[in-house]
Amino acid sequence: MKKILLVGNPNVGKTSIFSRLTGVDVMISNYPGTTVEFKEGKTKLGEEVVEVMDVPGTYTLEASSKAEKVAAEMIKEGDIVINVLDSTNLERNLNLTFQLLKKNVPMVVALNFWDETRHQGIKIDVEKLEKLLGVPVIPTVGASGEGIKKLVSSLSKAKAHSYKYNQKERWNKICETVNEVQKTTGKDHTFFEYFEDLSIRPLTGIPIAIIIMLLTFATVIFIGEFIINNFFEILFELYRPLITSFGNSLGGGFIHDILIGKLINGQIDYTQSLGLLTTGLYVPIAMVLPYVFAFYLVLGVLEDSGYLPRLATLSDNLMHKIGMHGLAIVPMLLGLGCNVPGALSTRILETKRQQFIALTLMAITLPCMGQIAMIFSLLGPYGLGSILIVFGILLVVWFSMGLLMNSLIPGLTPETFMEIPPYRLPYFRSLIKKLWMRIKAFFLEAIPFVFLGILFINILYVSGIIGFVGEIASPIIVNLLGLPKETVASLIVGFIRKDMAVGMLLPLNLTVKQLIISSVILTMYFPCIATFVVLLKELGIKDMIKSTLIMLLVTLFVGGFLNFILK
Amino acid sequence: MLITLIELENGEVGEIVKLEGGLQFKKKLSSLNIRVGKEVKKIASQPFNGPLVMKIDNTKITIGRGMASKIILKVER
Numbered sequence: 291m292k293k294i295l296l297v298g299n300p301n302v303g304k305t306s307i308f309s310r311l312t313g314v315d316v317m318i319s320n321y322p323g324t325t326v327e328f329k330e331g332k333t334k335l336g337e338e339v340v341e342v343m344d345v346p347g348t349y350t351l352e353a354s355s356k357a358e359k360v361a362a363e364m365i366k367e368g369d370i371v372i373n374v375l376d377s378t379n380l381e382r383n384l385n386l387t388f389q390l391l392k393k394n395v396p397m398v399v400a401l402n403f404w405d406e407t408r409h410q411g412i413k414i415d416v417e418k419l420e421k422l423l424g425v426p427v428i429p430t431v432g433a434s435g436e437g438i439k440k441l442v443s444s445l446s447k448a449k450a451h452s453y454k455y456n457q458k459e460r461w462n463k464i465c466e467t468v469n470e471v472q473k474t475t476g477k478d479h480t481f482f483e484y485f486e487d488l489s490i491r492p493l494t495g496i497p498i499a500i501i502i503m504l505l506t507f508a509t510v511i512f513i514g515e516f517i518i519n520n521f522f523e524i525l526f527e528l529y530r531p532l533i534t535s536f537g538n539s540l541g542g543g544f545i546h547d548i549l550i551g552k553l554i555n556g557q558i559d560y561t562q563s564l565g566l567l568t569t570g571l572y573v574p575i576a577m578v579l580p581y582v583f584a585f586y587l588v589l590g591v592l593e594d595s596g597y598l599p600r601l602a603t604l605s606d607n608l609m610h611k612i613g614m615h616g617l618a619i620v621p622m623l624l625g626l627g628c629n630v631p632g633a634l635s636t637r638i639l640e641t642k643r644q645q646f647i648a649l650t651l652m653a654i655t656l657p658c659m660g661q662i663a664m665i666f667s668l669l670g671p672y673g674l675g676s677i678l679i680v681f682g683i684l685l686v687v688w689f690s691m692g693l694l695m696n697s698l699i700p701g702l703t704p705e706t707f708m709e710i711p712p713y714r715l716p717y718f719r720s721l722i723k724k725l726w727m728r729i730k731a732f733f734l735e736a737i738p739f740v741f742l743g744i745l746f747i748n749i750l751y752v753s754g755i756i757g758f759v760g761e762i763a764s765p766i767i768v769n770l771l772g773l774p775k776e777t778v779a780s781l782i783v784g785f786i787r788k789d790m791a792v793g794m795l796l797p798l799n800l801t802v803k804q805l806i807i808s809s810v811i812l813t814m815y816f817p818c819i820a821t822f823v824v825l826l827k828e829l830g831i832k833d834m835i836k837s838t839l840i841m842l843l844v845t846l847f848v849g850g851f852l853n854f855i856l857k
Numbered sequence: 858m859l860i861t862l863i864e865l866e867n868g869e870v871g872e873i874v875k876l877e878g879g880l881q882f883k884k885k886l887s888s889l890n891i892r893v894g895k896e897v898k899k900i901a902s903q904p905f906n907g908p909l910v911m912k913i914d915n916t917k918i919t920i921g922r923g924m925a926s927k928i929i930l931k932v933e934r
Contacts, residue, residue: 349888349889350884350887350888352884352888378915379914379915379916381890381914382889382890382913382914382916385887385888385890410915461887461892486917487900487901490900490901490910490917491867491900491901492901492902492903492904492907495901599919602919603901603903603908603910603919604903606903606907606908606919607903607904607905607906607907607908616908616919704921705908705920705921705922705923705924706908706919706920706921707885707889707918707919707920707921707924708918708919709889709916709917709918709919710910710917710918710919712915712917
C-alpha cells in the first residue's frame with residue numbers, strides 16, 4: 291500500500307488535515323506537541339486505498355533531537371509527502387520544505403491557515419511559488435476543510451523535484467523565494483494581538499493567569515452541579531422504582547448482592563449499596579461524568595485558544611525549580627482530567643529525567659476528575675475548608691517532592707525554547723469532537739473498571755479475604771494512619787478505580803480528620819491500574835519500581851504526619 | 858551598539874549580528890529562523906531569571922536566558 295506522510299513544523303495543523311483526509315478522530319489543539327505519536331489512517335485516491343501517516347511536527351531534518359531523528363527516518367519510507375506549512379510564517383516553514391526537496395520524494399505543499407493570511411495582510415502568489423518549488427502548492431484551511439479536495443486531487447501530480455542549491459545558501463534561497471512570492475501590507479492590530487502581549491508580560495500576565503484558573507475552576511463546578519441537579523438526579527429518581535422492583539424480584543442471595551447491593555434501611559442507597567446496577571452506575575454517571583464533561587469542555591477551550599503555551603511561559607521559572615519545563619503544565623492539566631492521557635502527553639518533555647519527575651509527581655499528587663468530584667461530595671458537607679486542606683496538602687507535596695527529586699536525581703533541565711502560537715478562536719466543530727472523544731474514553735474506561743471493582747470487592751467480602759488483609763494491614767492503617775480497619779476495602783478498590791474507592795469511604799462514618807487523611811492517601815499511594823499500565827510503558831520496569839517506592843514511602847510519611855498533627 | 862538579547866528592552870527591536878556557541882546550538886536556533894540578519898523584537902521577560910519572549914517575523918518564541926545571552930544584537934540607542 292502506498293504511504294502518504296504529513297510533514298511540517300509543530301502546530302501548523304497537520305493533524306486537522308490528517309483528520310480531514312482520513313475521517314479518523316484525532317485530538318487537535320493549539321499548542322506545539324499535541325501529536326506525540328504517529329497516527330495512521332486510510333484514504334482513497336481515486337480507486338486506490340492509501341495509508342496516511344501524521345508525523346509529529348519537526349522544524350528541521352538536520353536531526354538534533356530524538357523527535358527530529360524519528361521524523362527524518364520516517365520520510366525515507368513515504369511514497370508521497372504532504373508538506374504542511376503555516377502560511378503566516380512562510381519563511382520559517384520553507385526551511386523544512388527546502389530540506390524535504392533535497393530528499394527527492396514526490397511532494398505536495400499545503401499552505402495551511404490560508405484564511406489567516408487574509409486578515410493579516412499577507413498575499414502569497416501561489417502559482418509563482420509552485421513554479422519556483424516545482425511541486426504542487428495548495429492553499430488549505432484544515433479546520434474548515436477549505437482546499438482539502440484540491441489537495442487530494444493534487445496528490446496524483448506530486449513529484450520529486452530535485453531543487454539544486456548549495457546547502458550553505460539555503461537561507462538566501464529561501465529569502466529570495468519569499469521576496470518573490472509574498473507581499474505584506476500593513477495590518478491592523480486586533481484585540482487578540484493586544485491581549486497576546488498582555489497575557490505574557492508578567493505584570494499583567496500573572497493576574498490574568500490567576501483569573502483564568504479561578505474562572506476555569508468556578509465554571510467546572512457550576513456546569514457540573516447544574517447537570518447533576520437538573521438532569522441526573524431526576525433521571526436516577528425515575529430509575530429507582532424500576533431497579534427496586536427488579537431487586538425485589540431477585541429476592542436475596544449473592545446475585546442480589548452483586549447487582550443491587552446492600553439495602554440501607556430497606557431502601558436502595560445509590561451511594562452506599564455498592565451493587566453493579568445501583569452504585570456502579572450512579573457513581574460514574576451521576577457523580578463523576580458531569581464534572582468530567584465540564585472539565586474537558588473548559589480544557590478544550592483553553593487548548594484550542596492557544597493560552598496554554600503562555601501559561602507555560604509564565605510558570606516556566608517555577609517549574610524549572612522542580613526539574614521541568616513550563617510546558618509540563620500541559621500534562622499536569624490533562625492529568626487532572628484523567629491521569630492516562632496526562633501520562634501519555636509527558637512525551638512533550640524532551641528528556642527522560644523530566645518525564646520521570648513529571649510522571650512520578652502525577653502518580654503521587656494528581657487526583658483525576660473522578661476522584662476530585664468524589665472528594666468534593668465526600669468532604670462537601672464539612673465545608674470548603676476541609677476540601678482546601680486536602681488539595682493544599684497535595685500541592686505542598688507536589689512542590690516539595692519536585693524540589694527533592696530535582697536536587698537528588700542527577701542531570702539538568704535544559705532551558706526552554708518553544709514557539710508560542712497566536713490566539714485563535716476555537717472551532718466549535720473540533721471542540722465538540724474532542725470533547726466527545728474524551729467522554730467516550732471516560733465511559734469505556736470508567737464503567738468496566740467500576741464494575742470490575744465492585745465485583746472484586748464483593749468476592750473479597752464473601753470469601754473473607756478482606757477481613758484477613760485488614761488484620762495484616764492494621765498496624766499501618768490503624769496505628770500509623772489512624773483509620774479504621776474497614777478502609778482497607780477502599781484501598782484495594784483504589785488499585786482498580788479511584789473514584790469508586792473514595793465513594794466506598796461514605797458508609798464508614800469517618801471523622802473529618804479521617805476523611806482528609808484517607809482522601810490524601812487514596813490519591814497518593816498508588817495509581818489506578820489504567821494509569822499504572824501507561825506508567826510502566828513510559829518508564830520501563832526499573833524506573834517504575836523506583837517511582838513506586840517513592841510513592842509508598844511518601845504516602846506513609848505524609849499519612850503518618852497528618853495523623854500526628856491534625857486534631 | 859552591541860548588546861545581548863537579555864539586555865534588549867521590552868518592545869525594543871534589534872538586528873542579530875552574531876550567534877555565539879556551538880554548531881548544534883546554531884542549528885537549533887536557525888530551525889526557528891533565529892539567524893544573523895534577522896530583526897528581533899522583545900515582548901516580555903519573566904522575573905527571577907525566567908525565560909524571555911521574543912518575536913521574529915510572525916513567530917513568538919519563549920527562550921531561556923542562557924540561550925538568550927548568546928544572541929548578539931545591534932541596536933540604535
